Amino acid sequence: MYLDKFEERMLEGELGEAVALAMRIVVKIAEIFSAERLVKIKHAHVSGVSYENIGDEGLEFLEGLAAKGGRFSVPTTVNPGAVDLELWRKMGVDESYVEKQLRIVGAFRRMGAKVTLTCTPYLYEDISPGDHLAWSESNAVLFANSVIGARTNRDGGPLALMEAIAGRAPLSGLHLDENRRPSLVVDFSESSRYIAENGLFSVAGLIVGRLAGNRVPLVRGLGLQRKDVEELKLFLAAVGATGGTGMVLIDGVSPEAPGDMPGEVEKIGVDDVKAELEKYGGSGWDAVVLGCPHLSYEEVASIIEWFERKGRPRSRVYLYTSREVASRLRSDRLEKLNIHLFADTCMVVSNLGAYASRSVATDSGKAAFYLASKGYSVALLPRRKLLEMLVQG
Numbered sequence: 001m002y003l004d005k006f007e008e009r010m011l012e013g014e015l016g017e018a019v020a021l022a023m024r025i026v027v028k029i030a031e032i033f034s035a036e037r038l039v040k041i042k043h044a045h046v047s048g049v050s051y052e053n054i055g056d057e058g059l060e061f062l063e064g065l066a067a068k069g070g071r072f073s074v075p076t077t078v079n080p081g082a083v084d085l086e087l088w089r090k091m092g093v094d095e096s097y098v099e100k101q102l103r104i105v106g107a108f109r110r111m112g113a114k115v116t117l118t119c120t121p122y123l124y125e126d127i128s129p130g131d132h133l134a135w136s137e138s139n140a141v142l143f144a145n146s147v148i149g150a151r152t153n154r155d156g157g158p159l160a161l162m163e164a165i166a167g168r169a170p171l172s173g174l175h176l177d178e179n180r181r182p183s184l185v186v187d188f189s190e191s192s193r194y195i196a197e198n199g200l201f202s203v204a205g206l207i208v209g210r211l212a213g214n215r216v217p218l219v220r221g222l223g224l225q226r227k228d229v230e231e232l233k234l235f236l237a238a239v240g241a242t243g244g245t246g247m248v249l250i251d252g253v254s255p256e257a258p259g260d261m262p263g264e265v266e267k268i269g270v271d272d273v274k275a276e277l278e279k280y281g282g283s284g285w286d287a288v289v290l291g292c293p294h295l296s297y298e299e300v301a302s303i304i305e306w307f308e309r310k311g312r313p314r315s316r317v318y319l320y321t322s323r324e325v326a327s328r329l330r331s332d333r334l335e336k337l338n339i340h341l342f343a344d345t346c347m348v349v350s351n352l353g354a355y356a357s358r359s360v361a362t363d364s365g366k367a368a369f370y371l372a373s374k375g376y377s378v379a380l381l382p383r384r385k386l387l388e389m390l391v392q393g
């Protein structure tokens with residue numbers, strides 16, 4: 001595999017132990033995928049930040065890497081952790097647990113990360129079509145490739161960490177034109193009206209992910225546009241939950257042309273959508289969790305505004321967003337409204353059962369998929385319907 005002079009020096013340890021380790025791993029992966037060379041990345045996003053998921057082993061690895069002089073050579077953001085770093089007392093955890101999460105955050109900060117602790121870097125970072133990235137949160141990867149037209153593989157957290165230090169990724173997979181072309185069509189023209197009227201884009205995503213597996217699908221007839229960020233987030237996150245793919249070409253949204261039409265066409269009817277939705281019929285929920293992926297400023301503001309207008313919700317509502325949005329919208333009013341606005345974490349990577357309930361309702365196909373697999377009882381319902389149910393007498 002070709003390495004330029006500077007990359008060779010990095011690999012040989014001239015820039016320190018951490019850079020050499022990062023390069024060894026990136027080069028090894030590049031060789032496995034038969035990449036001809038590496039590509040410089042503009043930005044990295046690292047998952048595997050929650051103490052709940054990575055435990056002491058992960059924490060020690062990150063501290064060790066920072067102590068070895070590990071420094072990110074490109075702007076790097078990080079995924080949510082296990083707790084809200086301000087409101088952790090409301091999350092059923094003790095101080096020693098929070099200490100561990102803070103040590104993880106500290107290690108990332110020493111390595112130069114912007115400690116954003118959100119899974120929606122695409123809402124905040126300056127990412128353009130054609131940019132090469134090393135991202136490792138599936139919903140973010142899918143948004144970057146499918147909506148923005150940037151290029152990243154669906155990396156695991158540890159690989160993105162090494163790529164962030166090396167500033168390079170293997171030139172393989174979705175970094176290359178030939179792997180960004182669709183190999184099947186998923187056609188929603190028979191069900192798009194039903195999906196739009198009932199707000200079921202999450203359900204559409206669960207279906208697409210399962211059909212696509214690791215292939216890039218071309219989604220036709222869904223009726224979404226580039227401006228429909230809320231729906232696109234829910235749709236793509238759900239694709240990433242049931243499928244391994246890192247990209248969906250969405251007719252009317254994706255900036256890239258699909259090229260030759262694939263022969264395989266799957267038509268999705270109203271009955272298919274209903275059948276998928278019926279898998280998440282959990283009843284008797286006693287908390288509502290919204291924000292997988294993290295809610296944007298506009299989404300949080302409009303949910304708060306809804307309850308201010310219609311009155312206090314009948315069950316507790318948990319909202320998850322970025323620190324930036326939470327600090328703009330948090331107020332004493334929310335407590336009175338039975339709304340809990342959390343940042344730095346989410347319903348999947350925190351211990352939801354400890355502070356909310358093991359019986360929840362959500363509008364997120366991805367959260368429904370992961371929480372159900374952890375043994376929670378989950379009802380999947382469109383956001384509009386949930387909000388209405390919460391204020392009905």
Ligand SMILES: C[C@@](O)(CCOP(=O)(O)O)CC(=O)O
Binds near residue numbers: 048079080119348370
């Ligand atoms: C489920 C997920 O959104 C968050 C949990 O992963 P992690 O703890 O950030 O590695 C990861 C993903 O889908 O890429």
Ligand code: SF4
Binds near residue numbers: 079346367
């Ligand atoms: S909110 Fe959803 S997409 Fe974001 S980190 Fe949690 S599980 Fe992943």
